[in-house]
Amino acid sequence: MTTSSMVNLFSLNTSSGIPIYRQLIDQIKQAIRMDLLKPGEQLPSVRNLASALQINPMTISKAFAQLELEGVLIRKRGIGMLVTEQEKGEALTPAIELPLVEFIQNARSENLDDESIMTLVQQYLSIHTKG
């Protein structure tokens, strides 16, 4: 995908109450999950994005700083931002992995601790018997 057409991946809602930088983070992650962004691909520059989305370059930069922390992409001054080469080496299928990751993220965002999460899984394993 060209960097200019990548801009269309983003759809910001400034009145949703969700911070812009968080919307960016989520939408980039989603694009990667959906294979719209592939490892090694270059993202639009902070200024291009900022101009296209009508926001401050620093807001882009901060969002991408977070994504770099999470290992999703790499930033280089003078160069740009690249999607990381991901280890997808695990034998897990997306049908298992995606809902698992989503479950864990949502559970944590509702402040369940790890022990509670494990208990929950146990409960559901006993409820949803194989049939």
Add this chain to the structure above:
Amino acid sequence: MTTSSMVNLFSLNTSSGIPIYRQLIDQIKQAIRMDLLKPGEQLPSVRNLASALQINPMTISKAFAQLELEGVLIRKRGIGMLVTEQEKGEALTPAIELPLVEFIQNARSENLDDESIMTLVQQYLSIHTKG
């Protein structure tokens, strides 16, 4: 449990960055999940709690307002606050329950046994650390 001994359920950390009212919410929910608080039981009054924990009564009240919204307890002026009669599983939000059920069903359809599923969850809990 007596309302006075319930105070010991709470352990607030004012320098953790996590808001007090959120710590209260989480600790109450956890106590209910662990059966330390049972349906019908009465909680300490906002003033007792506030005094014991050295915080403002309104902070307690706001935490409990949230819990009432979530159906965890009921507040009555002049009376006090009671733990709701309910089944524990009902407090789960769709954001947690849906991916959990999907995960378990898909894992089973790929012939993972329960032990493997639990191990998987444990692995992902350690990989997808909070943040």
Add this chain to the structure above:
DNA sequence: CTTAGTGTATCATTATATTAATACACCAAT
């Protein structure tokens, strides 16, 4: 070295969330 592209550290501003002070509302028992 200059230019024109990249990202960013620092700080100021603005917006939002959290906590607290006060006065009030409700209930049960006297």
Add this chain to the structure above:
DNA sequence: ATTGGTGTATTAATATAATGATACACTAAG
């Protein structure tokens, strides 16, 4: 009705988070 207990609406103060302006740093190419 009074007392002494319950929770709370309103508002103000404070703390934290998010955004933005500016000046700067890094890189590749001419």
